[in-house]
Amino acid sequence: MDKNIKILIADDSAFxxxxxxxxxxxxxxxxxxxxxxxxxxxxxxxxxKPGLVLLDIIMPVVDGMEVLKKIGTAVKVLVISAVGQxxxxxxxxxxxxxxxxxxxxxxxxxxxxxxxVLS
Amino acid sequence: MVDLSKFKDxxxxxxxxxxxxxxxxxxxxxxxxxxxxxxxxxxxLDELMRSAHTMKSSSATMGYKKMAFLTHVLEDIFDHxxxxxxxxxxxxxxxxxxxxxxxxxSLASVKKSGEELNVDTQARKLKKLxxxxxxxxxxxxxxxxxxPATQRAQKPVEDTETSVPSDDLSALSVAKIDHIKVxxxxxxxxxxxxxxxxxxxxxxxxxxxxxxxxxGVVEHLSRLVSDIQYQVMQxxxxxxxxxxxxxPRMVRDLAQEQKKKIGFGMTGGEMELDRxxxxxxxxxxxxxxxxxxxxxxxxSGTINLQxxxxxxxxxxxxxxxxxxxxxxxxKRAAVKRNIVDAKEIESLSENQLINLLYHPRLxxxxxxxxxxxxxxxxxxxxxxVDQIGGRVTVESPITDGGxxxxxxxxxxxxxxxxxxVEVRDTLFAIPFSSIERSVDIxxxxxxxxxxxxxxxxxxxDVPLVYLHKVFNLAFSAEHLADNKNKxxxxxxxxxxxxxxxxxxxxxxxxxIVIDKLINEQEIIVKPLPSVLKGTKGFSGSTIxxxxxxxxxxxxxxxLEDRSKLIRTx
Numbered sequence: 001m002d003k004n005i006k007i008l009i010a011d012d013s014a015f016x017x018x019x020x021x022x023x024x025x026x027x028x029x030x031x032x033x034x035x036x037x038x039x040x041x042x043x044x045x046x047x048x049k050p051g052l053v054l055l056d057i058i059m060p061v062v063d064g065m066e067v068l069k070k071i072g073t074a075v076k077v078l079v080i081s082a083v084g085q086x087x088x089x090x091x092x093x094x095x096x097x098x099x100x101x102x103x104x105x106x107x108x109x110x111x112x113x114x115x116x117v118l119s
Numbered sequence: 120m121v122d123l124s125k126f127k128d129x130x131x132x133x134x135x136x137x138x139x140x141x142x143x144x145x146x147x148x149x150x151x152x153x154x155x156x157x158x159x160x161x162x163x164l165d166e167l168m169r170s171a172h173t174m175k176s177s178s179a180t181m182g183y184k185k186m187a188f189l190t191h192v193l194e195d196i197f198d199h200x201x202x203x204x205x206x207x208x209x210x211x212x213x214x215x216x217x218x219x220x221x222x223x224x225s226l227a228s229v230k231k232s233g234e235e236l237n238v239d240t241q242a243r244k245l246k247k248l249x250x251x252x253x254x255x256x257x258x259x260x261x262x263x264x265x266x267p268a269t270q271r272a273q274k275p276v277e278d279t280e281t282s283v284p285s286d287d288l289s290a291l292s293v294a295k296i297d298h299i300k301v302x303x304x305x306x307x308x309x310x311x312x313x314x315x316x317x318x319x320x321x322x323x324x325x326x327x328x329x330x331x332x333x334x335g336v337v338e339h340l341s342r343l344v345s346d347i348q349y350q351v352m353q354x355x356x357x358x359x360x361x362x363x364x365x366x367p368r369m370v371r372d373l374a375q376e377q378k379k380k381i382g383f384g385m386t387g388g389e390m391e392l393d394r395x396x397x398x399x400x401x402x403x404x405x406x407x408x409x410x411x412x413x414x415x416x417x418x419s420g421t422i423n424l425q426x427x428x429x430x431x432x433x434x435x436x437x438x439x440x441x442x443x444x445x446x447x448x449x450k451r452a453a454v455k456r457n458i459v460d461a462k463e464i465e466s467l468s469e470n471q472l473i474n475l476l477y478h479p480r481l482x483x484x485x486x487x488x489x490x491x492x493x494x495x496x497x498x499x500x501x502x503x504v505d506q507i508g509g510r511v512t513v514e515s516p517i518t519d520g521g522x523x524x525x526x527x528x529x530x531x532x533x534x535x536x537x538x539x540v541e542v543r544d545t546l547f548a549i550p551f552s553s554i555e556r557s558v559d560i561x562x563x564x565x566x567x568x569x570x571x572x573x574x575x576x577x578x579x580d581v582p583l584v585y586l587h588k589v590f591n592l593a594f595s596a597e598h599l600a601d602n603k604n605k606x607x608x609x610x611x612x613x614x615x616x617x618x619x620x621x622x623x624x625x626x627x628x629x630x631i632v633i634d635k636l637i638n639e640q641e642i643i644v645k646p647l648p649s650v651l652k653g654t655k656g657f658s659g660s661t662i663x664x665x666x667x668x669x670x671x672x673x674x675x676x677x678l679e680d681r682s683k684l685i686r687t688x
Contacts, residue, residue: 013173015133019126019180058172082176104179104187 001118005051006031010041010067011080012059016103020054020080023107027114038062045071052118055097057081057088065091072096078117080105123181127233130181132300134226137170141193141219142368144170149212149371161201168197174222183235186225188253189242193218195251205249214248216368217241303394306355313351314643317534320344321640321664348534352393359426359435360388362401366408370422373412380419381412387426392433396507396528400435403500407437407524410497415439415522432509432552433530438523443516449475456480470627473513477501504528505676508535508550508658535644537661537671539637540620543592546669547633548642548661553674555621555628557636562615574630576621581630583619589656589677622674629678644671 007029009017017034024032033048035041039061045053055077057064065088068077072095079092082103089100098117101109123130144167151160171193179187193215199205218241225236246253320341327337363385374381392400404424411422420441427434453459453475459467467475475481479498504511508529515522529535529552537548538557560574565583567573572583586592619630642661651657651670658673 012169013133013177015126015129015177016173016180018129019123022126058169060166060169082172082179103176104182 001115002051003028004031005029005118006033006048008033008035008041008044008048008050008053010035010038010044010053010059010064011056012036013056016056016080020110023110024114026107027111036060038064038067041067042070045075050075052114053077055079055081057083057092065095068092068095068097076117078113080110126181127229128302129300130177131226131230133177134174134222137174138219138223138226139364140170141167142216143364145212145215145219146367146371148207149209152207152209152212160207164197164201168194168201171197178235183225183229185238185242186222186235189218189222189238189245192242192245192251192253195253196245196249199249199251205251211249214245216372218245301354306351306394309351310355313348314534316344317348317641317643318662318664322666323664325664352534355393355395356391357394357397358389358391359397359400362397362404363388363424363426366404366424369405370408370412373409374416377412379412379416381416382421384421384423385425386423387428390426390428390433392528392530399503399507400526400528403503403526404435404437406497406499410524411437411439411441411522414444415441417441420521428530433528435526435528436523438517438521440519440521442522443520444476444513444522446472449481452481453478476513477511500524500526505658505673508552508673534641537640537642538620539640539669540633541635541637542586542590542633544595544598545590545592546637546663546667547586548640548669548671549620549622549631549674550658550671551639553622555623557618557620558630559616560619560630562617565617574617574619576630579628581619581621581628583617583630583632584678585632587632587634622678627678629674631672631674642671 007024009020009032011017011020014036017036021032021034033044033050035044037060041053041055041059042062044050045067053071053075055064055067057079058081059067064079064081068079071077072092077097078099078101079089079097080101080103081088084102092100099113101113144163148160148163148167151163171190175187175190175194178184178190196205196211196215200207221236221238221241225238228234228236242253245251323333323337323340327333366385367383370381370383408422408424416422416439420439422437422439425434425436425438427436449472450459450464454461454464458475458478458480477497477500481497500511503509504526510527512525512527513522514525517523536551538551538554540547540549558576560576560583564576565572565574572585573580574583575581617632618634618636619632620636621628621630640663642663644659645661647654647657647659647670648668651660656673656677657670658676659671660668661671662668
């Protein structure tokens with residue numbers, strides 16, 4: 001697994017971003033880009049070309065599903081959302097999401113899922 | 120599991136932001152209710168849902184399951200409402216407001232003890248009232264076909280301006296973080312260190328006079344210290360918006376309680392002040408706003424809260440377009456509560472009458488209500504401005520009736536410009552903000568009027584206050600010995616001119632008679648030593664470059680005590 005990969009963390013909660021970053025840093029990742037809404041996420045995606053996107057669904061301005069529709073086939077997107085409905089999960093898969101973690105999550109679940117996605 | 124303790128601060132500040140957003144958007148939603156502005160309400164409901172949603176997942180991540188569940192219920196209510204499956208009624212709005220209050224309390228408890236409150240009752244109440252069927256976090260039978268309403272056609276965004284070349288990773292992390300949250304304690308520590316540095320700077324400036332080689336480096340150091348001081352002060356500024364934000368909700372609640380129709384406007388929330396001032400500003404503003412609701416507006420009207428920056432100070436105004444202050448009623452109340460003798464009441468000057476408003480025991484309300492009637496209110500305002508070296512003025516009536524209270528606040532607290540003066544071998548500092556100018560008064564221009572010396576300055580009668588008399592000061596034995604031996608040029612109390620500093624307080628002016636002007640100096644305001652707490656006439660103390668501690672004069676309390684000496688000019 002390439003720990004040098006750049007990871008874009010898209011979540012409107014700075015708290016959530018910090019928790020995720022902490023988990024990722026603990027697993028040996030070091031290159032992070034953050035954004036707080038879907039619009040910013042698309043801009044950062046274009047500018048940074050990350051190798052992995054951790055994407056929240058419910059975000060202001062442009063929501064995660066819209067972001068996914070635009071970049072879901074171009075990059076590995078792991079959705080991390082508190083929305084747990086099967087239909088939503090199914091929809092993200094259709095738009096190219098490689099995984100789905102329902103919040104709240106624990107460290108192991110996030111690391112396991114990322115390992116699975118990146119290998 | 121994730122170690123969460125290090126995220127607690129961020130969780131709390133973000134949750135506080137979200138609760139504030141919930142409050143603000145609920146207020147807006149309530150305004151839209153009768154007008155049926157569907158489109159606008161939809162957008163509000165989207166935002167409300169998002170705030171609740173974010174708080175739900177953060178709370179769940181932190182392990183605060185009860186708050187997570189309650190915010191989940193909120194999220195479901197907003198979600199159903201935006202999909203037109205639930206009609207938001209005034210009754211529901213009230214319950215939603217209550218929920219936000221309860222969440223606030225629970226969050227305060229988390230902040231204090233790390234434990235959330237049991238908020239399940241409120242969750243059940245909401246479910247019963249709205250019919251939502253939330254069962255557990257992440258488990259509610261919502262219709263998944265309903266996509267978030269923000270999902271409208273959006274143009275792809277190409278924000279290349281802010282982008283950074285992707286190969287430059289170090290630049291990337293710098294460009295990303297343009298704001299950081301810093302615990303207030305660190306800023307306070309920085310400020311304390313700054314003050315120590317400033318004292319050393321003063322010490323060095325004194326040494327410089329004896330050691331000319333030091334001159335260049337001391338000057339440079341002084342400039343640097345001043346620059347650092349400025350930057351530290353800047354870092355401590357916070358927008359007053361932080362405390363304004365809760366007022367629309369408060370005024371709404373008070374108006375509803377008293378069955379009044381009150382429009383509430385706020386401007387200037389972006390104005391920045393030192394956080395120490397902003398911290399303390401909340402309570403006096405609560406009292407002024409309550410006062411405006413209770414006494415100003417009768418049935419319906421408008422209350423405005425305005426913040427404005429002037430050159431050297433900040434203004435905060437609370438005005439209402441309702442009733443004027445009924446000074447006759449104030450007089451009656453003052454007599455009834457034995458604040459002023461019935462015989463004296465009619466001879467009070469306008470200023471003295473206004474000062475009655477700030478008396479802790481004054482209340483013109485016949486009945487004590489939850490919000491006013493106990494007096495106290497305006498005295499809180501007064502002690503706040505006194506404490507921070509500001510002023511409060513009142514205009515009533517303003518143009519078309521109504522009342523305006525204006526708080527004049529210093530922009531910073533800790534470091535002020537002052538004039539050092541000597542009175543009978545004792546040094547005092549006088550804040551620049553209270554000084555008009557200093558004058559030499561020829562003895563011939565002083566006349567005595569009924570125990571009160573008055574000097575004519577620029578054609579105006581200025582009552583004189585002899586500081587050495589006020590503080591009962593005498594020349595030191597050493598000084599008198601020098602005087603006898605004529606070894607030192609001494610200050611002659613009977614010289615042909617007197618030196619006075621003219622200070623202004625509202626419309627009153629007074630001449631403070633001193634022995635000698637020393638110099639202008641930036642001083643650091645420290646609290647009064649505990650033995651002097653409660654002594655009138657001083658606002659604090661400061662440490663000079665040579666290590667001496669001197670007192671800072673406070674004319675507001677000094678002149679108040681001797682109000683009989685000060686006549687309106």
